Amino acid sequence: MDRQQIKISGIVFVGQMVLMILAILSAYYYTRSHDLIPKSILKVPSVHVSRDDLWHIAKIFAGCYFIQISLSLLHLRSHAFASTARFATEYIYYLWAYTTASLYIFIATTINYDAQLVAAIGLFSTILYALSLLSWQIIWLQQPFFKTLTQAIISLFKRFATLSGILALAYFITPLLLGKAFTSDRDVANKITQWRIWFNPVDSTPWGFKNVVPQFKFHQPVIAKPANPFNNTLYVLERFGGVYKVAIEHTKQPEKILDISSLLGEVEIENGAVGLAFNPLDVTSDNQPTRAYLYYTDTRSANTQFNRLSVFDLTLSTQDERLASEKIILQLERVNDGFHNGGSVEFGPDGYLYLGLGEGVHPKKILSLADTLRSGVIRIDVNQQSSNIELATEQPNHIIAQHYRIPVDNPFIGNSKVRDEYWAVGLRNPFRFSFDSTTSQLWLGDVGSTVWEEINRIEKGMHYQFPHVEGLPHADSERNNLGLVEQKPFYTYQHTAYDRAVIGGVIYRGQQLKTLVGQYIFADNYSAKMFSLDPNNQQSEVRFIARANQYAQRGISSVTQLNNGEILITTLGAASEPSGQVLQLVPIEQANVIEDTPDDTPPAGYDEKIVASLFAVNCARCHGVKGDGDGPDAKALGVPLPDFTSPLYHFKTSAEDIELIINKGGPAVGKSPLMPPWGGFLKPHEVEYLAIYIQSLPSKHHHH
Incomplete structure (x- = not known):
């Protein structure tokens, strides 16, 4: 590239990074009040993402995009909007970066994974990319609108038909498949949880x-x-x-x-x-x-x-x-x-x-x-x-x-x-x-x-x-x-x-x-x-x-x-x-105190009085002392809580489902992340006994 081309490529590079930041911010504020994916199509929970989490997410995506744009510029020696064929290749690279950032957030951080937000980042950045391509081709290169649009669509189809395009699409759907497996397969959920713990250990200190x-x-x-x-x-x-x-x-x-x-x-x-x-x-x-x-x-x-x-x-x-x-x-x-x-x-x-x-x-x-x-x-x-x-x-x-x-x-x-x-x-x-x-x-x-x-x-x-x-x-x-x-x-x-x-x-x-x-x-x-x-x-x-x-x-x-x-x-x-x-x-x-590794062998039998105390300490603030969903913090949660005293709840929910929710938290079954995962904090037999106790609540509190 000559000096003029390098200058133009640098301007486009900066523009692409700005587009990505705008897409992330727009996606965040949009998904705070709207669902991008209708609940009827994909049941995903509402997730609280703080401002600190937003900037963490933005840094992860921006870092992946920076590496992707730099490598594609060095490899192809032209900027992303130089032609529709060049844009199609850029978009394949973009999918690799987007998916890598998504997987990193899902597996290697403690940020609540907000599927609505991640999907919105992908959609909004794609729209901004496409609009930028059309604007560059029409304003800078004086190309007709419909010709540019048609060529861009054809170039994308051709590119996705190649081996690299097929691999990019396969990689792109990996987070979706993992997310589905995480909510339905305990072994997968356990493995992903282990990965998260491995990536996010408690810091060693003096x-x-x-x-x-x-x-x-x-x-x-x-x-x-x-x-x-x-x-x-x-x-x-x-x-x-x-x-x-x-x-x-x-x-x-x-x-x-x-x-x-x-x-x-x-x-x-x-x-x-x-x-x-x-x-x-x-x-x-x-x-x-x-x-x-x-x-x-x-x-x-x-x-x-x-x-x-x-x-x-x-x-x-x-x-x-x-x-x-x-x-x-x-x-x-x-x-x-x-x-x-x-x-x-x-x-x-x-x-x-x-x-x-x-x-x-x-x-x-x-x-x-x-x-x-x-x-x-x-x-x-x-x-x-x-x-x-x-x-x-x-x-x-x-x-x-x-x-x-x-x-x-x-x-x-x-x-x-x-x-x-x-x-x-x-x-x-x-x-x-x-x-x-x-x-x-x-x-x-x-x-x-x-x-x-x-x-x-x-x-x-x-x-x-x-x-x-x-x-x-x-x-x-x-x-x-x-x-x-x-x-x-x-x-x-x-x-x-x-x-x-x-x-x-x-x-x-x-x-x-x-x-x-x-x-x-x-x-x-x-x-x-x-x-x-x-x-x-x-x-x-x-x-x-x-x-x-x-x-x-x-x-x-x-x-x-x-x-x-x-x-x-x-x-x-x-x-x-x-x-x-x-x-x-x-x-x-x-120091002489090490991480507690208690014996997980359950006691001789289920003791309802002990399990009732376990429920009262860990669950009653939200779910209520009776389990009717009327705890002192229930209203502040902003989500409806189940009534464990209702036979209808247990008609729809098995003991295995209750154990899964306790172990993995609300997101494991498409519910609110305000229900945290207790696996690892409660012993396995405590989770099992809590499920038994919750199933017994209708008989203790006659529900009308």
Whole structure:
């Protein structure tokens, strides 16, 4: 090619890349509101593709196109629109690039594969290519329109009739065949899943975990913390009500010092014992705690559930005496669905007790912050200093409030719309929070619904925007009309199939993990991943640290600190047997916890009570406690949920179908990807038993 031809070819090259980017963007925005492929022709699920995913997809396609256009230009030594015959060859090359990009996204990434989007990219780019060819031939080369169009069609037919054209078409339909096999053949689906895992391993990092109580397995530990900075003793709270005293770096068995299991009723959904704190003023002469503050749920009544904050006397001789010493501080009636209790109980640097309350902590229809305690962080004086405000003797019927005073500097005193106890409001489910030991700043993880998780830096008197904002504004939610100053989240992240429940963490002030000093360390319950972010820079990137050895319903339940500032986590383990652990984040050379590879041999038989608990923990948020599709997150999903209590559902759906959906997720059967794949997270027998349990639901709940 001469210099002029090289210049023209360069211009066309740039033009082709611009066309591809335009095609990708147009396809994305079109398929957000329209189906390119009618559901009657090809049943493919609606897929959420985030903006980040879009740019990842665009880079993959653009990279493949760049290589394809460069190679064809070097090989054929003329640009794509030089003639209709040259365009036909270019289009064959284009099909190879398009199919390669599609396969790469399908097999080698964690992006939800949106068949509508990929098909639209192919169609829109083809249309733009064809229009560009016609424009070039007619405007630049002065060729007649119909002659150019006819020659282009003939050239394409001739080119597809060659061996290379046939191979290109065969390659082009490969993603379609794999997609079909993925949804219908378990072996193929397993193999593709293995490929995806192989292409997307968890990054290796300089950190891992050490089991600090290797001689003992806890029954769903929800938090582990030292009582005070003057001894080397750890206290572990189990969800089922046990409180254990552990001598760190000793091999003797933990000592159970309190058992409140008889106060809990049935431990299911998100219920049970969830929070534990010790008053730094209540210690013996040898620095042992004299009282324990516990936050728990009471489901013993068939009609009414309660959230309760109580204090227990640990100086008494026996467990029975300690249990009988319960002094109720707060008893809050709640809706009977078992969700969104909140959970953190912490004494702040100011000596006051702070408690996180979820938005589910209220009787039906009583939502006003003037009438109940919910959806926020409260601050109370359990030491009852005389300078603080005494409680009113009259309380609403659904609240018991006693044995504390209101700090005089609480932010909502005198506000008739908000109870005096509140420190901050507008939170959905503040399950875990902590105070920075250096700055006293309160950091909180707010568990979200179906799309967003939040990290909040809690300030006095602020409204954190729930329910009208959760990560991003909800289009169908009304604003709280409280006239309060609103505060946006410090950091948010979107759900994936596994990152879906934030566990608020701590500012690291230890010595072992040098590069993490001053960083905020938090976790995700389901994926069991830990992350760090810069608490001084909202724009900083979040860094993956490590992943614990148990995930999903067995995942991380707390992130706390030892007295020396080092980080502890608790992993729940199974609900059916003690298998939870207390782990310390350590440099990788000190780690002794490896990826969990439990025995997949099923137990002796199907235990409906255990499987019902499994369903409640993993499925009820969306599908409802009864399985009728009326869970607390159902409306936010935006897709209809099946009614497992209906005989009609089971007439159309076999046990094998149910197992496939649980294992592979919604896309495996042409349904929404909001139903994530649980294969690999649940044991094979758990999936089988869940299918049996779901099939039994019509007989348990008579459907009319």
